[in-house]
Amino acid sequence: MVQKTEKIWFDGQFVPWEEANVHVLNHTLHYGSGVFEGIRCYQCSDGSSAVFRLEEHVSRFFDSAHIAMITLPFTRQEIFEAILNTLRLNHLKAGYIRPLAYLGEGAMGLLPADNPVHVIIAVWPWGAYLGEEALQKGVAVKTSSFTRHQVNSMMTKAKISGNYVNSTLAKREAWADGYDEALMLDSEGYVAEASGENIFCIKNSVLKTPPLGSVLPGITRDCLITLARDMEYRVLEQRFTRDELYVADEAFFCGTAAELTPIRAIDRRAIGAGEAGPVTKLLQQEFFSVVHGDNLKYAGWLTEV
Ligand SMILES: *Cc1c(COP(=O)(O)O)cnc(C)c1O
Secondary structure, three states: OOOOOOEEEEOOEEEEHHHOOOOOOOHHHHHOOOEEOOEEEEEOOOOOEEEEOHHHHHHHHHHHHHHOOOOOOOOHHHHHHHHHHHHHHOOOOOEEEEEEEEEOOOOOOOOOOOOOEEEEEEEEOOOOOOOHHHHHHOEEEEEOOOOOOOOOOOOOOOOEHHHHHHHHHHHHHHHHOOOOEEEEEOOOOOEEEEOOOEEEEEEOOEEEEOOOOOOOOOHHHHHHHHHHHHOOOEEEEOOOOHHHHHOOOEEEEEEOOOEEEEEEEEOOEEOOOOOOOHHHHHHHHHHHHHHOOOOHHHHHHEEEO
16 A cells, blocks of 8 residues: 555645545546656665656656657746655655546547646655565566567657556466566567666676667666766666576566666576576666765765755
8 A cells, every 4th residue: 555645746736645546537538548657765874865867757757748749838947846745745754655647537438648747756665666585585476478569559758647657467367376476578579677667687798678669768778877877887778588587597577667676587497597687686786876966976866855
């Protein structure tokens, strides 16, 4: 269950959590015609609090809206400030931030004629998405029977609400079958990503992640490419197959929610030693030190609240 906070930013005003409601004839509720972001705020070692890569997340929020032909009635600067103000007002030192733009009531057909565009920003405390234990020991994954969106049937570069029915189907199937997460292949059968995370595999100290074809351009993916290269690892954005993953030395998922979660098995085959691998652990350590403000080299990725 989501842990409530006090106020939600709603079209420029702060309203109590319980009063941030929509009508049942909301267009987005019926057709998935909204866009959203997922952002994290971390408490730093010096006690301050910082949002990780806020600018890039706000930018992607506007890009998603542009792709979905939704004109946001706020500027980037207004959303940027509103996110920080929502954290401050709720006294949230660390947690998750969810901006969402949706189409309200009006036309009920598929063409949202003049339906008003609403924007909300909610924040709440959120620990490890796949569990604390998953961060240490890794997750067990199953290749999904659901294919990741083909690039011309859904817009895969955007966090469009409706896109996530595909992810929800995959996630529920994986859970029902006793796995932690689903691995989704693209329409040609190559590894794409998980239901809401990007994937990397490691063989002989070389990292590989699928190129930005059908996968969501994850900001965490981008961070890890940079961190790994700065740590002198070779990183390739290259397609690979599921059997290449079966024989990888290590593999991990990454995303704002999942952070950096090691993969211990895929389709009942242990990956490497069947636990978090050494390169994965090093990268995870580096990632957590960066988000907690302990690495000045990447201080530019943090926005103090
Ligand atoms: C949000 C998301 C990710 C991760 O993106 P981040 O910017 O790292 O949070 C990966 N895959 C999908 C499908 C997503 O929706």
